[in-house]
Amino acid sequence: MSKTMERPSSQAAEAAHKEIIDSCQRIYYDVRLEAIAAWKKEDPAARKAVAYLPVYAPREIFVGSGVRPVATFGGGDQVNVIRGDSFYQSYICHLPRSVVELGLSSWKDTLEGLVAPAICDVIRNVSGVWKVLFPDKLTYFLDLPQNFQSKCGGKFYLSQLQELAEHLSKMSGRKPDADAYREAIVSYNRNRRAVRALAKMRVENPHWVPAWEYYLLVRAGDQMDADTHTDLIEKYIDLAGELNRPEQDNARIMVVGGFCEQPPLNLIRTIERSGCYLVDDDFTLGYRFLEQDADENIDPFQSLVDVYLKHSTYSSVKYEGDTPKSKRLVETALAKRADGVLLMSPSFCDPSLLDRPHFQKALEDAGIPYSTLQYAENLGQFAPIREQTGTFAEAIKLWGEG
Numbered sequence: 014m015s016k017t018m019e020r021p022s023s024q025a026a027e028a029a030h031k032e033i034i035d036s037c038q039r040i041y042y043d044v045r046l047e048a049i050a051a052w053k054k055e056d057p058a059a060r061k062a063v064a065y066l067p068v069y070a071p072r073e074i075f076v077g078s079g080v081r082p083v084a085t086f087g088g089g090d091q092v093n094v095i096r097g098d099s100f101y102q103s104y105i106c107h108l109p110r111s112v113v114e115l116g117l118s119s120w121k122d123t124l125e126g127l128v129a130p131a132i133c134d135v136i137r138n139v140s141g142v143w144k145v146l147f148p149d150k151l152t153y154f155l156d157l158p159q160n161f162q163s164k165c166g167g168k169f170y171l172s173q174l175q176e177l178a179e180h181l182s183k184m185s186g187r188k189p190d191a192d193a194y195r196e197a198i199v200s201y202n203r204n205r206r207a208v209r210a211l212a213k214m215r216v217e218n219p220h221w222v223p224a225w226e227y228y229l230l231v232r233a234g235d236q237m238d239a240d241t242h243t244d245l246i247e248k249y250i251d252l253a254g255e256l257n258r259p260e261q262d263n264a265r266i267m268v269v270g271g272f273c274e275q276p277p278l279n280l281i282r283t284i285e286r287s288g289c290y291l292v293d294d295d296f297t298l299g300y301r302f303l304e305q306d307a308d309e310n311i312d313p314f315q316s317l318v319d320v321y322l323k324h325s326t327y328s329s330v331k332y333e334g335d336t337p338k339s340k341r342l343v344e345t346a347l348a349k350r351a352d353g354v355l356l357m358s359p360s361f362c363d364p365s366l367l368d369r370p371h372f373q374k375a376l377e378d379a380g381i382p383y384s385t386l387q388y389a390e391n392l393g394q395f396a397p398i399r400e401q402t403g404t405f406a407e408a409i410k411l412w413g414e415g
């Protein structure tokens with residue numbers, strides 16, 4: 014039993030912690046972007062908001078161009094999809110359906126546009142549908158490079174960022190200014206450092222940072238400006254050690270594969286309650302996609318290009334180059350001291366499912382236990398998953414060190 018059980022948390026720490034989590038929860042459930050609509054209402058002529066789809070988008074370009082970036086991961090389990098279904102065939106993931114459903118209902122009055130980063134054919138198709146449905150809004154298909162040489166992929170990506178900035182600046186009416194982009198880089202560098210610090214804390218003390226709280230905290234950045242989000246995370250980090258949460262005899266699990274369509278929050282809680290500490294996951298990978306700071310002292314566009322080419326993380330939506338993703342996966346699992354890996358993909362997600370056999374083989378070769386499961390954002394039945402992940406955790410504890 015943990016020694017921390019002997020000393021109760023202070024009431025002030027409990028109250029401050031509850032306030033943070035409650036505020037994050039309000040953002041998480043606000044899939045219709047009512048808070049963004051209210052924010053815009055205060056100054057409709059000046060405030061513009063453009064959403065972006067997973068996984069990664071250079072938010073610095075939005076902010077430097079005078080536009081609020083809004084991260085969207087679809088409708089989760091809160092949207093009854095009716096019209097969205099009519100745009101897609103049966104055998105694809107759920108995310109595009111809820112994105113279109115929300116676009117046709119609440120988002121069309123709130124957002125000035127949508128940026129769709131190139132991660133798969135489905136997202137490419139979403140950008141096409143969006144363009145047809147909302148011809149007066151901005152639809153930008155951000156073709157992230159799959160070549161990581163500066164002279165080729167770097168040159169191409171630079172032109173993409175410049176073009177995106179042009180569109181956004183035209184929308185906001187703000188004249189492009191290098192200092193504004195540089196300031197945005199400073200804010201987002203700080204934000205990424207905070208997210209990395211939170212991720213590190215849960216590797217070191219997973220009982221201080223439950224996975225569902227980590228998830229909510231990071232997702233709070235979907236609608237917040239970078240500095241407010243960073244302050245919130247830093248406040249949580251300061252409080253986390255004061256809560257005296259008891260350590261459980263859980264298995265340390267790393268989750269991989271859910272980088273785009275998100276599992277329902279209750280699925281994350283279910284996995285955790287079945288006896289797993291999630292020491293790492295890629296649900297909100299975009300917030301940590303850049304593993305190092307962007308250079309704050311050079312041309313801001315070039316800085317974003319360089320950091321993307323040289324220091325973006327491995328992912329199923331990126332060409333692996335000289336280092337196989339499966340090798341990075343094993344290295345990460347070892348670095349995070351994961352007892353096992355849960356390969357967890359959205360149903361019909363090609364990028365995630367196509368990497369799965371490679372990941373399984375690498376984990377088998379490295380002797381790291383793994384289990385696989387699939388979900389959809391609107392999943393409502395958790396009992397079979399609780400049984401599966403609970404059994405996985407128990408098996409690791411019984412036989413994992415043998």
Ligand code: SF4
Nearest residue numbers: 106133135273274362
């Ligand atoms: S869940 Fe997978 S298949 Fe669906 S849009 Fe995202 S990356 Fe593409």
